[in-house]
Amino acid sequence: MSFSMTGYGQSSLQYAGYKVELEIKSVNHRYCEVVLRMPREWTCFEDVLRRTVQQYVKRGRVDIYINKEADLENVAYATLNHSAVKAYLHAADQLNVQYGLEGKLTVKDILALPDVLLSPDRVPIDNEEDMEKWGDVLQEGLRKALESLMTMRRKEGQHLMQDVEQRLERLQVLHDEMVTYAPHVVEEHRNKLRQRLTELQDNSFTLDDQKLGMEIAVYADRSNIDEELIRLQSHFKQCRELLLADEVIGRKLDFLIQEMNREVNTIGSKSNYLALVTRVVEMKAELEKIREQAANIE
Structure with missing residues (x-):
């Protein structure tokens, strides 16, 4: 059976308080070209996701858009970025020691600084186990989107x-x-x-x-x-x-x-x-x- 190189597919799933949406568009191309656009923390999955696409698509340019949003119905709070807080406190200590500046940061001051509070959709993945689970989630969502794409191409x-x-x-x-x-x-x-x-x-x-x-x-x-x-x-x-x-x-x-x-x-x-x-x-x-x-x- 022959397929058209033009098609569209999408999928959506939820995991760990997030909503992940995948959108795929394919157009004519002499070879198989896969272009991925997704959050920076997921760039480590790029190769495995590209190989998954090539299992389905043999020719055509395939553009994949992956977006992650917090499921605010289930997660409605911000997360403290401990790394940023430590960095700000360390910088304050250096100012006191090197320049003789006096004064202490209050809780209010710290909370007002950039990147101290992370919205739910910006919570970093901290360990290898979380990364592996996210990799499985992305694979699942990508396959669903590819099946939708191939149905249209067929x-x-x-x-x-x-x-x-x-x-x-x-x-x-x-x-x-x-x-x-x-x-x-x-x-x-x-x-x-x-x-x-x-x-x-x-x-x-x-x-x-x-x-x-x-x-x-x-x-x-x-x-x-x-x-x-x-x-x-x-x-x-x-x-x-x-x-x-x-x-x-x-x-x-x-x-x-x-x-x-x-x-x-x-x-x-x-x-x-x-x-x-x-x-x-x-x-x-x-x-x-x-x-x-x-x-x-x-």
Whole structure:
């Protein structure tokens, strides 16, 4: 099954008096690029979270936003930052010793200083056990968000596949029409050439059927498109097989589209037959639409 590279997912969970919200957005990208934005104290989890994303997503740019807020219904108090208090008291002692400044900090003074009181959403993680538990929580929330993302990418991928299949069917119809018209190319050229020579005939020269035959044979060899039509048919088959494959197909599909474009361009350069030229133009238009869709397929 193929997936679109565009999608959105989110999850929310609560732990230790906090509400953790995760939001994931993915867009087109040539490779798999994961960008994480989260509180600084969680940067140590960045590598493991990135590897988790890569288990789900093979191609595309994935932006992940992780936010932590205090659950004020359960935790409605501030926490004293002991490290900051000790630092302020030590600085006060140094002022007294080095500069002879007198005076003592009161409780009111200390509480008014920056970072002495931490709101619940800024309480630091103090020990390794807490860090490990938070790592498990983030993994759980990320997987839920990724499942939501992949559900959307799967649905969008199905729509893309249906559109590509319909355009392949149209390409097949145009190909079959080309096969029908191809034998008439030489016949029309022969008739036009004979008619032109007849119109130019003023009894000053004699029509040489042998030279005329050689000229037509050279044109027939130069304008033959059988090989291009056979290769196009092979590419159509490979595209259909890719659409049914359970693997990442975006790059392979893009390569096949390039090859089909090359064959169609060759047919266009060889053909001087209106019916074929018209089909070439239609084929190129359909291939361009498939290319645009393939650019969003994982």
